[in-house]
Amino acid sequence: MEICRVRVVSEAGERLVGKPRGTYVTLDAPGLRDRDTAVQERLARLLGAELRSLLDLGPDSSVFVVGLGNWNATPDAIGPRVVENLLVTRHLDRQVPRNLSGTLRSVAALAPGVLGLTGIETGEVIRGIVDRIRPDVVLAVDALATRSIERMLRTVQVADTGIRPGSGVGNRRAGIDRDALGVPVVAVGVPTVVHAATIAGDAIELLAERLGSKDPRAAEALRGLLADGQRDLIAQVLAPAVGDLMVTPKEVDVLVEDFSKVLAAGINAAIHPSLAEETAPL
Secondary structure (H helix, E strand, O other), X not given: OEEEEEEEOOHHHHHHHOOOOEEEEEEEOHHHHHOOHHXXXXXXXXXXXXXXXXXXXXXXXXXXXXXXXXXXXXHHOHHHHHHHOOOOOHHHOOOOOHHHOOOOOEEEEEOOOOHHHHOOOHHHHHHHHHHHHOOOEEEEEEEEEEOOHHHOOOEEEEEOOOEOOOHHHOOOOOOEOHHHHOOOEEEEEEEEEEEHHXXXXXXXXXXXXXXXXXXXXXXXXXXXXXXXXXXXXXXXXXXXXXXXXXXXXXXXXXHHHHHHHHXXXXXXXXXXXXXXXXXXXX
């Protein structure tokens, strides 16, 4: 398992990586696609540790967890399913037994759906609730589109810069970030779909490697197709036939279910650290 941390601290850094200033963490766990329970447990613990660092919660801090996505579309249902597995405690503020005093933070959670289901912009729903309950931090969980087949359903991406729902599939929505909500926003995302153009490009790259020794000229010609800017050309060529086609694994239903439980375990451990060692993460 690998952890990659990137911190963008200047305008030059923003231009270089194409992202706003902030901290970005990627946890890569290849064994997740094999449903390895040991890998799932370890990822949940590592995610909890990374989130604790980014959330920077005090003893009395309150958290609002938002499960973004469409619960009717399996590849987009990670957010809502994470909410189903969270330890929600805001309603128990005055009912927690004394022996648990100080161990549970106030947590509220919501899966607001998507514009096509509710007729309301997700950002509007979240802003209204944040204005009402005044959490100290918002934690947004969402499915992502990736440009790397290897990352699909085996990595977790965490950032303290918020999130822009739908951007990976061409839906431009208002950002869910500190500027929009007035409180810090930490985002957790899992790549569940990949662009068809990415698959075509990766296939060309693999074919070039196979032909490398047998037919160097053909291999070089194929590599030329993958030069700077050429992957966009592949997308343009595919567009008339398949549109903005997104692809997901055939076993996506069980993988999303597993991943949702892993993310929920990591979030629970991050928000309620005193309980993390008393209960199994999954």
